[in-house]
Amino acid sequence: MVTPLDIIKKKRAEAVARIIGRGYLSTKRVYVGMATCEIAAGSKEVMEVFRQSIAKGGLKDVYLSQKGCAGRCNLEPTVEIVEEGKIPVKYGKVTPERARQIIERHLKNNEVIEEWLI
Amino acid sequence: MRAKSILTLCDGPTCIYKNSRAIRDALETELKNQGLSDEVGIHISGCLGMCSKGPILIVNPGYTIYGGVTVQDIPEIVQEHLVRRRPVARLAVQEDHLYNRFFRIFGDVDFFGRQMRIALRNCGIIDPEKIDDYLSVRGYEALAKVLTAMSPREVIDEVKKSGLRGRGGAGFPTGLKWEFTARETGNEKYVICNADEGDPGAFMDRSAIEGDPHTVLEGIIIGGYAIGAAKGIVYIRAEYPLAIQRLEKAIAAARENGLLGKRILGSDFSFDMEIRLGAGAFVCGEETALIHSIEGRRGMPTPRPPYPSVKGLFGKPTLINNVETWANIPVIMLDGGEWFSTVGTETSKGTKVFALAGKVHNTGLIEVPMGTTLREIIYDIGGGIPNGKKFKAVQTGGPSGGCLPEEYLDTQIDYESLAAAGSIMGSGGMIVIDEDSCMVNLAKFFLEFTQDESCGKCTPCRGGTKRMLEILTRITEGNGKEGDIEKLERLGQMIKKASLCGLGQSAPNPVLSTLKNFRHEYEEHIFQKKCRAGICSALVTYEITEKCIGCGACRRVCPVNAISGKRQERHAINQETCIKCGQCFTTCKFDAIVKA
Ligand SMILES: Cc1cc2nc3c(=O)[nH]c(=O)nc-3n(C[C@H](O)[C@H](O)[C@H](O)COP(=O)(O)O)c2cc1C
Ligand code: SF4
Numbered sequence: 001m002v003t004p005l006d007i008i009k010k011k012r013a014e015a016v017a018r019i020i021g022r023g024y025l026s027t028k029r030v031y032v033g034m035a036t037c038e039i040a041a042g043s044k045e046v047m048e049v050f051r052q053s054i055a056k057g058g059l060k061d062v063y064l065s066q067k068g069c070a071g072r073c074n075l076e077p078t079v080e081i082v083e084e085g086k087i088p089v090k091y092g093k094v095t096p097e098r099a100r101q102i103i104e105r106h107l108k109n110n111e112v113i114e115e116w117l118i
Numbered sequence: 119m120r121a122k123s124i125l126t127l128c129d130g131p132t133c134i135y136k137n138s139r140a141i142r143d144a145l146e147t148e149l150k151n152q153g154l155s156d157e158v159g160i161h162i163s164g165c166l167g168m169c170s171k172g173p174i175l176i177v178n179p180g181y182t183i184y185g186g187v188t189v190q191d192i193p194e195i196v197q198e199h200l201v202r203r204r205p206v207a208r209l210a211v212q213e214d215h216l217y218n219r220f221f222r223i224f225g226d227v228d229f230f231g232r233q234m235r236i237a238l239r240n241c242g243i244i245d246p247e248k249i250d251d252y253l254s255v256r257g258y259e260a261l262a263k264v265l266t267a268m269s270p271r272e273v274i275d276e277v278k279k280s281g282l283r284g285r286g287g288a289g290f291p292t293g294l295k296w297e298f299t300a301r302e303t304g305n306e307k308y309v310i311c312n313a314d315e316g317d318p319g320a321f322m323d324r325s326a327i328e329g330d331p332h333t334v335l336e337g338i339i340i341g342g343y344a345i346g347a348a349k350g351i352v353y354i355r356a357e358y359p360l361a362i363q364r365l366e367k368a369i370a371a372a373r374e375n376g377l378l379g380k381r382i383l384g385s386d387f388s389f390d391m392e393i394r395l396g397a398g399a400f401v402c403g404e405e406t407a408l409i410h411s412i413e414g415r416r417g418m419p420t421p422r423p424p425y426p427s428v429k430g431l432f433g434k435p436t437l438i439n440n441v442e443t444w445a446n447i448p449v450i451m452l453d454g455g456e457w458f459s460t461v462g463t464e465t466s467k468g469t470k471v472f473a474l475a476g477k478v479h480n481t482g483l484i485e486v487p488m489g490t491t492l493r494e495i496i497y498d499i500g501g502g503i504p505n506g507k508k509f510k511a512v513q514t515g516g517p518s519g520g521c522l523p524e525e526y527l528d529t530q531i532d533y534e535s536l537a538a539a540g541s542i543m544g545s546g547g548m549i550v551i552d553e554d555s556c557m558v559n560l561a562k563f564f565l566e567f568t569q570d571e572s573c574g575k576c577t578p579c580r581g582g583t584k585r586m587l588e589i590l591t592r593i594t595e596g597n598g599k600e601g602d603i604e605k606l607e608r609l610g611q612m613i614k615k616a617s618l619c620g621l622g623q624s625a626p627n628p629v630l631s632t633l634k635n636f637r638h639e640y641e642e643h644i645f646q647k648k649c650r651a652g653i654c655s656a657l658v659t660y661e662i663t664e665k666c667i668g669c670g671a672c673r674r675v676c677p678v679n680a681i682s683g684k685r686q687e688r689h690a691i692n693q694e695t696c697i698k699c700g701q702c703f704t705t706c707k708f709d710a711i712v713k714a
């Protein structure tokens with residue numbers, strides 16, 4: 001008999017496959033905070049910069065996702081960048097201008113912009 | 119200098135027994151020898167709930183867990199992990215638990231290093247609008263486990279074993295509440311999630327729903343199964359549009375995936391859910407008022423008993439819990455009630471989410487194990503008071519809570535300890551207050567709120583808070599009289615005793631607790647007509663000191679021409695005409711104007 005547990009395990013495997021299908025295994029993953037607090041601080045505009053950059057083909061091999069609030073209210077909007085084999089980094093108070101620089105310097109040229117890190 | 123890494127050493131009874139104290143000494147010595155004492159912070163934590171693998175040492179950033187650590191291993195850990203940044207694989211333990219599972223800490227160890235994330239475990243980590251993301255982190259596995267292998271009785275026993283208590287404020291044991299509702303007969307029962315969150319400044323529940331709505335849904339569905347209900351309702355305030363939108367999306371996705379609706383995951387259990395919007399009255403967070411509001415009646419409290427567990431929504435047995443309470447349920451089901459009960463203190467288990475606000479460096483949403491002290495929250499996680507100001511008080515529990523002064527900073531977060539200190543746990547508001555705040559004015563702020571939100575049903579709450587507010591207002595305006603303090607105390611006690619619901623019963627708390635801990639400030643206002651923080655404008659006088667160079671800027675800005683003086687000569691303020699607007703004070707570039 002198929003139990004609920006069997007069903008959920010199958011669902012999880014499918015979900016993981018779909019996430020990978022969306023490009024999760026890309027070399028770089030970018031997470032933009034999108035909760036009420038982050039949006040109030042301007043995260044929508046920041047998200048748009050990343051989205052545009054990917055849409056226009058300027059950014060390749062990047063997996064872009066939103067996330068909820070991790071609690072860092074006074075430093076929002078926050079952007080996290082996770083790369084295989086590297087210590088993940090989190091940028092605070094990201095503006096559209098900073099986002100453009102993060103794209104150019106960090107995502108394209110592998111430079112961690114120390115002064116904006118949390 | 120701030121620490122670059124944080125080592126968390128478990129100081130629970132089992133780990134102490136297994137020699138963790140000697141390990142701490144060895145660590146301190148080794149760090150000193152390597153010259154790392156400044157860069158690496160050691161944090162001693164209460165039981166981390168991994169007793170079988172103890173002694174436990176966690177290294178952040180990275181959240182590497184070392185188990186079975188001995189004194190001999192310390193040099194290797196320090197040399198390899200901290201100096202060469204290569205984790206010691208031999209000692210690392212892989213825990214297949216749900217809490218803290220995806221706890222990536224980045225460089226942000228000061229803020230996250232002392233937290234423990236159970237309810238917020240996915241917040242800020244997964245995409246809250248994609249059920250796939252939730253499924254991928256063992257989402258809905260707790261529900262599946264419950265439906266596959268546990269009877270409703272066993273689910274309730276697990277919650278009881280966990281020691282979980284309600285996070286909405288009152289701290290009632292959750293398992294007992296479930297049991298009371300489960301044992302009612304009749305086939306129509308309801309489950310309610312209280313997401314009204316009316317405390318001014320609170321946003322714990324909003325963030326939890328916005329960051330991980332499925333966790334809350336999963337908890338509610340499990341609750342429905344445990345008590346035998348077929349219908350759940352999330353009562354959320356209309357001012358939370360994003361949270362509502364994400365909840366709607368989550369409910370739709372859960373339905374599509376057979377996680378809500380008929381025969382969930384192929385089992386015999388059917389359950390569905392809907393959202394009801396609250397108009398935002400504070401009193402509608404009170405459970406009986408909330409239920410009336412859902413029924414379409416006025417949101418006014420009614421006497422208990424009967425408790426909702428016996429006679430709730432539409433007169434049927436109803437289980438009502440807070441958002442954060444629900445978010446703990448999936449973890450308790452998967453990691454076990456026994457594990458959960460190892461976290462925290464004797465009477466308060468697990469963690470608590472706080473919205474840390476006010477005069478601290480790091481404001482934000484935090485989740486800490488019960489037993490963490492106020493000092494650790496404010497100074498270690500919060501980073502202390504900005505601008506070199508002095509700490510004055512910490513307010514917990516919002517308009518129902520109290521203010522604790524410095525002497526209480528070592529109080530542990532725990533329902534009983536906070537109550538004994540004269541405040542309450544509340545739902546998670548925590549405001550840090552520095553020397554620039556006036557405690558009388560603060561008490562007045564909270565009382566204004568409750569006065570305004572009183573539903574008006576009982577005279578003590580409706581009229582009594584108004585009288586108290588009048589007295590407070592006159593004190594802050596410099597018209598306080600001898601006997602006012604005693605009057606406030608008498609009124610406060612009376613309102614507490616004679617009000618029907620928690621709003622009235624707790625409304626005097628901010629005043630009573632500041633009267634207890636900051637009585638001298640009230641006395642100064644009344645007898646010396648002085649506000650030491652310079653907040654109560656009627657009690658402030660502005661004076662121009664000898665620093666004045668006679669630039670005339672203040673003279674020009676004063677709206678009532680109260681300032682006179684010749685150019686390049688010291689100016690003076692005519693106290694009779696001055697309306698204490700403070701514009702001269704902010705205008706003067708030479709710090710020549712002082713508040714007294
Ligand atoms: C005036 C007043 C406001 C309340 N507001 C809330 C609220 O916003 N959210 C909440 O969960 N509980 C609130 N409560 C507590 C609820 O009455 C109830 O105890 C709680 O929802 C039970 O859930 P729990 O056991 O999980 O804490 C309030 C109580 C009072 C008296
Ligand atoms: S105590 Fe206040 S809020 Fe509560 S029922 Fe009475 S009047 Fe209404």
Ligand code: SF4
Pocket residue numbers: 660672675676677678679680681691695696697698699700701702703
């Ligand atoms: S406080 Fe306002 S009214 Fe008084 S002297 Fe200064 S500017 Fe004039």
